[in-house]
Every structure is written in C-alpha cells, then in structure tokens.
Amino acid sequence: MNIEGFEIIEKIADGSTGTVWKANQVSLNRIVAIKTLHEHLTGDPFAVEAFLTNARKGATIKDDNVIQTFDVSESNGIPYYVMEYVDGHTITEILESDDDLSFSHTLKIGLAIGYTLEQAWVNQNVIHTCLTPDSVMIDHSGNVKIAKLGHTTKYDASSVTSAISEGAFKDTAHYVAPEQATLEPHIDFRANMYNLGAILYYMLTGVKPFEGQDPIDVLQHQVSSQIKYPRDIAKDLPPAACNIIVRLMMKHPAHRYNNWEEATEDLNKALKTKMAIQAKLPENAVSTVINPKAEAAARAAKRQTAEHPGPILGVRVLAWSLLFIVFISLTIILYRSTARRRLAQTDAINNENMRAAAEAASARRRHEAQQNRRRPRRSQPAITHESSPNMDDDIDNSERMFELPDAYTARPLTDITPADDMEDSADDEGVDETGSENAGETSRLSEVKQEVLEHLMKRDISAAENTVSTALSGASSNTLSTELDKLQRLLQDMKGIEESILASFRAKVGETITIEHKRRDINIQIRSVDDTQINAVFLNKVGDKIYRKPVRITMAQLDPVEIINRMDSSGPQEARNAYKYILYSKMNNPAAAGSISAHCGALSDVFSSGNR
Known part of the structure; x- marks a missing residue:
C-alpha cells in the first residue's frame, strides 16, 4: 500500500469495510493510523459514500476519549482517512x-x-x-x-x-x-x-x-x-x-x-x-x-396468592391500607403545620432579641463616647480582608464560569477611622501595666486572632485551625492555652457547619437543583460530593439547547447568600454567628455583620473592633 505523504509501517487490522495501517505522516513526522476502503468495494458508490460520510462525521466529535479523525482523501482511486494512532490494546x-x-x-x-x-x-x-x-x-x-x-x-x-x-x-x-x-x-x-x-x-x-x-x-x-x-x-x-x-x-x-x-x-x-x-x-x-x-x-x-386466594380478603387489606395511608398523611400535615408555626415564633423571638442586643450595644457605645470624648486618641489598624479565592481554579478544562462578582469582593467593613474615645491605656485591653508576662500573652493572642481572621476572610477554616494548633503547641501559660482552646473549639464548630452544608448537597446527588450565584439562579446537576467540594454539571440553556459543563465547586466558591440559605440550626449559635459574620463581610454588609459581631464567642472582640 502506497499513499503519498505517508510511510506505511505495518498493517494493524482488517475489518468488514477496510484495512487499518500504522504509518508515519512525513510532513509532521508523527505516527498515525490510516483506514483504507477494501478494493473490491471501491466500485460500489454507496459503499464509498458511506465510508467517507462516516469519516467526516467522526471528525466532528472532539473528545479526549474519542479517536480523532485528521483528514479524508483518496489514493489511486482508493478512499482513506487518517486517524489518531493509539498505542494500546x-x-x-x-x-x-x-x-x-x-x-x-x-x-x-x-x-x-x-x-x-x-x-x-x-x-x-x-x-x-x-x-x-x-x-x-x-x-x-x-x-x-x-x-x-x-x-x-x-x-x-x-x-x-x-x-x-x-x-x-x-x-x-x-x-x-x-x-x-x-x-x-x-x-x-x-x-x-x-x-x-x-x-x-x-x-x-x-x-x-x-x-x-x-x-x-x-x-x-x-x-x-x-x-x-x-x-x-x-x-x-x-x-x-x-x-x-x-x-x-x-x-x-x-x-x-x-x-x-x-x-x-x-x-x-x-x-x-x-x-x-x-x-x-x-x-x-x-x-x-x-x-x-x-x-x-x-x-x-405467587406463594401469597396461593395461600390467600379469596378476593374478599384482598379487598379488606386494600381498604385498611388506604385508611392507614390517610391517617398517616393527616398526621404529617398537622405535624408540619405545628412545626412551621413554632419555627416562625422562634424566629420572631430570635430576631427581636438580636435587635434588642444591637440597640443596647449601640447605646452603650454612644454613652462611652460621650463620657470619654476628651481622652487622647490611640491609633488602631482597621481590619482589611483579602479577596475571596477565584472559583475558576478548580473548574474542569479551565473554563471561566464561576467568577465572583465585584459586589462579593471582600472589602473592609467600614472606612471609619478609630473613634475619639479610644484611649492608650492598659485598662482598654485588660492588661496589667506592671505584668509584662500578661501583656505578652495578650499580644500573642491578639496576633493569633488577627491571623485567624485573615484566613477566615479567605474562607479557609483549615488554615485558621492550623494557625491555632501551632500557637497552642507553643503556649507558655495556662491562661493563653485556655483562650486558644476556646478559639479552636469555635473553629471546629464552624467546620461542622461547612460539613452540614456539604451534606445538604450530598442528599441531592443525582438531582438537578437551582442555586444562587452572582445574584442570579443557576441550574446544576449534582454528581458527587466529597469532604471538600461538590462535583456537578453546570446546565446552561441557550435557546432550545442545553449545554453541559462539568465543574468542581469548593465551599470558598459557593455564593454567600446560598450558604446562609442552607445554614440550619445545628451547632452552637456563636459558631453560626461567626460564620455569618464572615459571609456578611464578603457581601459588604457592615450593618448585618455589626449586629452579630459581639455574639461570636472567642472571635467577638476582634470582630467587634472592626465595627466600632
């Protein structure tokens, strides 16, 4: 077999319509496979047309798992097409x-x-x-x-x-x-x-x-x-x-x-x-x-039919079954109605308590400002938050599909400078001026919390946990160890919240769901959920066609609004507040973040200082 531009190396296989050859494409110096139509079929116009049509149609399919077709031509009246050579079996x-x-x-x-x-x-x-x-x-x-x-x-x-x-x-x-x-x-x-x-x-x-x-x-x-x-x-x-x-x-x-x-x-x-x-x-x-x-x-x-052939018994069983189903349905409806009413009452009470706490905190700050207005000002660095990680890094085929909008780029909660009432005194920090050891512990705890905050603003709880664990291993006193233990437990509870959110997606594996992203609803089909990410297919409808693209979504890439909507009542309230504080910060909503900053457990002080 001689084909211009190719050096035939060996025959690979014979089929019903043609022969496959291993060859070297001289112009590109690459190994390819060539399929030629059997010579006895070249006189059949229908066989020739089918052979060429198959080659051209196969060339339109682009997939890493499909043997690609490069070219279609003929040599000495024998049609052939050039394919990707697969070194395998x-x-x-x-x-x-x-x-x-x-x-x-x-x-x-x-x-x-x-x-x-x-x-x-x-x-x-x-x-x-x-x-x-x-x-x-x-x-x-x-x-x-x-x-x-x-x-x-x-x-x-x-x-x-x-x-x-x-x-x-x-x-x-x-x-x-x-x-x-x-x-x-x-x-x-x-x-x-x-x-x-x-x-x-x-x-x-x-x-x-x-x-x-x-x-x-x-x-x-x-x-x-x-x-x-x-x-x-x-x-x-x-x-x-x-x-x-x-x-x-x-x-x-x-x-x-x-x-x-x-x-x-x-x-x-x-x-x-x-x-x-x-x-x-x-x-x-x-x-x-x-x-x-x-x-x-x-x-x-069959055995049951043989043992209970009587039609009357079957009718009775059916009747009792229907009555039982009706009873269970009514019970479920009544239970759900009662549960919704109780949940609404609980939410109203919680909202009222939150508003009261926020008003009390605001009044306290105004009173302290009036009492201490003439005290000298002490500078304090404002909390700054780094941009959230780009969701594109984990998307298959490097498709830029899930880019966070500008509104969710992390910014400082406020541009307000430190208040006039902040005094450079040891009492503000709870530090004994004569106790250098206590001052060192407080300074170290403050450094750890600031580093933890930086990780949390990147929505990287694991990195925050590592920071606390490192600090605990080097703690020099029981007091510092106790405070770091509190911080570690809070982070563990926040991690549990993430796990419960992933579990809510895991329960929908195999289903198509709607989630909020970039302030709009998108449809994804959940394929699997592991400990760190959601593997899904993004469904994009254009006209009458639906295009599908596999994507991987980490917790850091989920829309803050979607996470808040999925956050249930499990876990300590302080951990939920701390997690919501981070999300509100990402959404550039200082009012919402400030209303809960004082109720975030071991992070309340560092959160509150960013909302004064």
Missing part, C-alpha cells in the same frame, strides 16, 4: 491475553465510556452504532479511546444477513441491544446503555452474553432470553455493579436509565462506596440479566 485483546482488569479499573473504563457517550448524545445527538469491546481501546497510560463514534452501521435485514455471512457479525451480536436485533428503524442513546451493560458483563465475568451461540441465535436470545446474574459467575462482585448491569440491559429501552447522568452517577457510587443500587422499576420490567431480587419477589407474590 482493545478491551477484547486485554481480556484474551489473560491480563486481569480490576473491579475499580473496569468501572472507571465504564464511567469514561458513559461520560463520552453522554456528551455525544447531548451535544450532537450522536450514538455509537457498533459499540463492542473491539471498538474501545486502552492506551499504555490507561486512557480510554473509543473508535467509530459517529459512524453509521446499518441495521436492516440485508445488511445484517450480509454481515453474518461474511463473519463480521460474529462477535458484535453479543453486545447488540434488542431493538437493534429486531431492526427497529429508530434507536437512541438507550441502545448504547445496553451495549455498555453487555461490555461490563464481559469485563467483570469473563463471559460474553450468550457465549458459544450462533450469531443468528444470539440475536434472538437478546430479544427473549436471559443470562446468569454476574455474582453467580464471579462470587466476589459487589451487588452494586451487578444491579447496574441489570438496569443497563433491560429488554425494553424505557426500563433502562432515563439519561446518561443517572447511569454514570450509579457507576460512580458503585466505584466509590460499592453501595447496592436499588432501582425502582415497573412490575413488568424484564432484564436480559436474571435479577434474583425480582425473581424472589415474584415467587413470594
């Missing part, structure tokens, strides 16, 4: 070489395939029409590379019959969805879910679905027969993975996952927690994979 080659794929590695491969097919379907309405272990490669770095995505494989009687007679359909049939096997004219992304389920079944058990059968028989079995539950073959498999395969390989497309997000979320859960997935399915849902739970439920239902 197909899944089939890996399994047939007796190389074991671990459980976690298998699910990671499944996740990569799922994410890639999701993007192809959502953004371009493209499915993979021939997804098998032979069309998925793993390179030597462990990356997944999918071949032929965007190519069209015809599923009509003549094409399938021809492929079977040529032997090209021998392995493909094991992974074909029932709707493909019955030559349905319209298939969608759910066929790829079935294909992926069959691939995972093979990877986890080492057995192909309906292995050992003739291709025509396999197609019939895909429609009407079942295969063993994976754990019946590989005893150590977690039920989570088995249940996912059961769901992916449902006979009817409507009984599979509603979308790729649901499927990948379950795969992610199974990978991280090995938690069993309990999907709610219609009673008539049948999977190609035998579901032991469904069979057990069916047997139990």
Whole structure:
C-alpha cells in the first residue's frame, strides 16, 4: 500500500469495510493510523459514500476519549482517512491475553465510556452504532479511546444477513441491544446503555452474553432470553455493579436509565462506596440479566396468592391500607403545620432579641463616647480582608464560569477611622501595666486572632485551625492555652457547619437543583460530593439547547447568600454567628455583620473592633 505523504509501517487490522495501517505522516513526522476502503468495494458508490460520510462525521466529535479523525482523501482511486494512532490494546485483546482488569479499573473504563457517550448524545445527538469491546481501546497510560463514534452501521435485514455471512457479525451480536436485533428503524442513546451493560458483563465475568451461540441465535436470545446474574459467575462482585448491569440491559429501552447522568452517577457510587443500587422499576420490567431480587419477589407474590386466594380478603387489606395511608398523611400535615408555626415564633423571638442586643450595644457605645470624648486618641489598624479565592481554579478544562462578582469582593467593613474615645491605656485591653508576662500573652493572642481572621476572610477554616494548633503547641501559660482552646473549639464548630452544608448537597446527588450565584439562579446537576467540594454539571440553556459543563465547586466558591440559605440550626449559635459574620463581610454588609459581631464567642472582640 502506497499513499503519498505517508510511510506505511505495518498493517494493524482488517475489518468488514477496510484495512487499518500504522504509518508515519512525513510532513509532521508523527505516527498515525490510516483506514483504507477494501478494493473490491471501491466500485460500489454507496459503499464509498458511506465510508467517507462516516469519516467526516467522526471528525466532528472532539473528545479526549474519542479517536480523532485528521483528514479524508483518496489514493489511486482508493478512499482513506487518517486517524489518531493509539498505542494500546482493545478491551477484547486485554481480556484474551489473560491480563486481569480490576473491579475499580473496569468501572472507571465504564464511567469514561458513559461520560463520552453522554456528551455525544447531548451535544450532537450522536450514538455509537457498533459499540463492542473491539471498538474501545486502552492506551499504555490507561486512557480510554473509543473508535467509530459517529459512524453509521446499518441495521436492516440485508445488511445484517450480509454481515453474518461474511463473519463480521460474529462477535458484535453479543453486545447488540434488542431493538437493534429486531431492526427497529429508530434507536437512541438507550441502545448504547445496553451495549455498555453487555461490555461490563464481559469485563467483570469473563463471559460474553450468550457465549458459544450462533450469531443468528444470539440475536434472538437478546430479544427473549436471559443470562446468569454476574455474582453467580464471579462470587466476589459487589451487588452494586451487578444491579447496574441489570438496569443497563433491560429488554425494553424505557426500563433502562432515563439519561446518561443517572447511569454514570450509579457507576460512580458503585466505584466509590460499592453501595447496592436499588432501582425502582415497573412490575413488568424484564432484564436480559436474571435479577434474583425480582425473581424472589415474584415467587413470594405467587406463594401469597396461593395461600390467600379469596378476593374478599384482598379487598379488606386494600381498604385498611388506604385508611392507614390517610391517617398517616393527616398526621404529617398537622405535624408540619405545628412545626412551621413554632419555627416562625422562634424566629420572631430570635430576631427581636438580636435587635434588642444591637440597640443596647449601640447605646452603650454612644454613652462611652460621650463620657470619654476628651481622652487622647490611640491609633488602631482597621481590619482589611483579602479577596475571596477565584472559583475558576478548580473548574474542569479551565473554563471561566464561576467568577465572583465585584459586589462579593471582600472589602473592609467600614472606612471609619478609630473613634475619639479610644484611649492608650492598659485598662482598654485588660492588661496589667506592671505584668509584662500578661501583656505578652495578650499580644500573642491578639496576633493569633488577627491571623485567624485573615484566613477566615479567605474562607479557609483549615488554615485558621492550623494557625491555632501551632500557637497552642507553643503556649507558655495556662491562661493563653485556655483562650486558644476556646478559639479552636469555635473553629471546629464552624467546620461542622461547612460539613452540614456539604451534606445538604450530598442528599441531592443525582438531582438537578437551582442555586444562587452572582445574584442570579443557576441550574446544576449534582454528581458527587466529597469532604471538600461538590462535583456537578453546570446546565446552561441557550435557546432550545442545553449545554453541559462539568465543574468542581469548593465551599470558598459557593455564593454567600446560598450558604446562609442552607445554614440550619445545628451547632452552637456563636459558631453560626461567626460564620455569618464572615459571609456578611464578603457581601459588604457592615450593618448585618455589626449586629452579630459581639455574639461570636472567642472571635467577638476582634470582630467587634472592626465595627466600632
């Protein structure tokens, strides 16, 4: 084979329509793969057009997990296209070489395939029409590379019959969805879910679905027969993975996952927690994979019917069940109504107490100012807050999506200079002028609190905790240690507040929610939540299309208003006040921050000094 501009190195593989070659592209001095159409097909205009159309369509899909198409041309009347060369092996080659794929590695491969097919379907309405272990490669770095995505494989009687007679359909049939096997004219992304389920079944058990059968028989079995539950073959498999395969390989497309997000979320859960997935399915849902739970439920239902055949008993049970449901519903409604009323009363009392405390503090400051107006002024540095961290640093693909607006850039709470009544005396700081040791302790405590404040204004509680821990290890007296202990406990409580907020997002994993960001509502779909961040998909609707972009959101990047709305009543009130003080400061709301500055526990003094 001679192609101008390329040095052919070796033949890689032969397929039903063409041959794949490894070559060197002379102009760029890079290794590529070239697929040429079989010579006996070059006289068939339909075969030539299909070959070129597949190449051009594949070139429109840009994804790190998809083998890229670089060029389409012809040489000596033979069409060809140039692709990215993958130095690796197909899944089939890996399994047939007796190389074991671990459980976690298998699910990671499944996740990569799922994410890639999701993007192809959502953004371009493209499915993979021939997804098998032979069309998925793993390179030597462990990356997944999918071949032929965007190519069209015809599923009509003549094409399938021809492929079977040529032997090209021998392995493909094991992974074909029932709707493909019955030559349905319209298939969608759910066929790829079935294909992926069959691939995972093979990877986890080492057995192909309906292995050992003739291709025509396999197609019939895909429609009407079942295969063993994976754990019946590989005893150590977690039920989570088995249940996912059961769901992916449902006979009817409507009984599979509603979308790729649901499927990948379950795969992610199974990978991280090995938690069993309990999907709610219609009673008539049948999977190609035998579901032991469904069979057990069916047997139990038959036994109950045999033991209680009388229709009168069934009517009585139904009637009592309805009465019980009505009773429980009324009880819940009454309880919620009472709870809301009590919560409203509690909020009113708390708000009144806060207002009274703020008014009392304001009156006290005015009185002290009048009594001490002639005292000499003592300079005191104003509290300054550094800018909040930019949310863009953690966003996949360096997309600048979540940039905090100017209104939330941290600024000093006030530009007011120190009041005239501030006197340079030891009494103001509670320091005995004759006690140099006490003065040193107070100075050290003040330094630690200022450093803690700087970290908190960056919304970095962990760094603040480290500062206090370091100071505690070097504390020279019990008095200083006691004060630092109080500060440490306050920070731990504030950390607990962050954990409860993350837990509120964790409860919504797999769901699409609306959050406030940059003073507007945005929609995100929660994929997972770990100890430090939220992994989600940002949903941006433009016209009739919805664009999706994976994002990672840390606590420091969450909108202050969103955090305040999610802050519940758990944890000490002083910790909640301290956390709210930081958020109000970020929002440049000195009035709100000042109203609670004196009620923030070990940080009350440093907060209050910034609001005088």
